[in-house]
Amino acid sequence: MRIGVPKEIKNNEYRVGMTPPAVRELTSRGHEVFVETMAGEGIGLHDELYTRVGAKIVSSAEEVFGAADMIVKVKEPQPVEIKRLKPGQVLFTYLHLAPDPEQTKALLASGAICIAYETVTDARGGLPLLAPMSEVAGRMSIQAGAHCLEIAQGGRGQLLGGVPGVPAAKVVVLGGGVVGTNAARMAMGLEAHVIVLDVSLHRLNELDQQFGSRMHTLFSTIDAIEEQVVSADLVIGGVLLPGAAAPKLITQKMVSQMKKGSVIVDVAIDQGGCAETSHATTHADPTYVVDDVVHYCVANMPGAVARTSTFALNNATLPFTIALAQQGAEKAMKANKHLLAGLNVYKNVLTYKAVADAQGLPFKSADAVLGV
Secondary structure, X not given: OEEEEOOOOOOOOOOOOOOHXXXXXXXXXXXXXXEEOOOEHHHOEOHHHHHHOOOEEEOOHHHHHHXXXXXXXXXXXXXXXXXXXXXXXXXXEOOOOOOOHHHHHHHHHXXXXXXXXXXXXXXXXXXXXXXXXXXXXXXXXXXXXXXXXXXXXXXXXXXXXXXXXXXXXXXXXXXXXXXXXXXXXHHHHOOOEEEEEEOOHHHHHHHHHHHHHHEEEEEOOHHHHHHHHHOOOEEEEOOOOOOOOOOOOEOHHHHHHOOOOOEEXXXXXXXXXXXXXXXXXXXXXXXXXXXOEEEEOEOOHHHHHHHHHHHHHHHHHHHHHHHHHHHOHHHHHHHOHHHHOOEEEEOOEEOOHHHHHHHOOOOOOHHHHHOO
């Protein structure tokens, strides 16, 4: 198979779809890999590292898309990239389609086969290609939130861990999944007062067993969210409905009642955000203020630590990339139901129910379109 790796073009995005070690795994199996020049330059993955393992460096994204049977990326394709997709070409990347009807419409029109990292599953019911970036984003959320609490950033001038004689900040984490757990770990490490809310009693019990008295857990209800958010210094939005738009758990009214200079870090922004006041921002302009509350809603948070994120993501995606290359997309998905779960668009058909529900579109199941 001919595999293409274009340079990412989203704002301040320095991650790259494949590392040189990943490329070597494919070229050693007889596949051709086309990498756009400078694709990994921002994180020290120079062109010569790719050529050393058998990749062919090309001068433009047009050449990458034109030569490849499969495109491996990191972020969702931008409009100019979607226009380069060919009918039947495989796109393997994050998509986050539910809150993005324009991207959905364009991908459907492209005729491409679009497999989303964030909906690929595993035998334990997890999302193995989303988890590495959720770990990074969860940990980063506390760094970002602590920075935003500084006076110069518009925050209330509070140190997360406090000092002797001065209370620690109250950090409220919505969602006890991968993002929430990693955020809580970092916040506890900084000696903040941490409360995690989740709708799963089983998950709350696991967190209690893991962290003990250092963490406080609450069953998530409207009342509990309202009470905790309004009194928080830092709120981390880490909720996820796989492949679907994030639920709006933080209302405009709650935000208006929060303390002046408190902070919301909405990690769920890739799926539309979990606060009614959230809208996507960039690393170049990461925050804005609503009702004296600082909002940090960067849609590609792991891009700020692009080297760590790239290698972590490649560790997870590589087995699936190899399977797609070795068997072809259709055979690989028929052979692996977890990879099949990643199929969001098959040629001109929407194949993921949560996206269809979010946008009011017709869909056909992945099983049906592939005859599984």
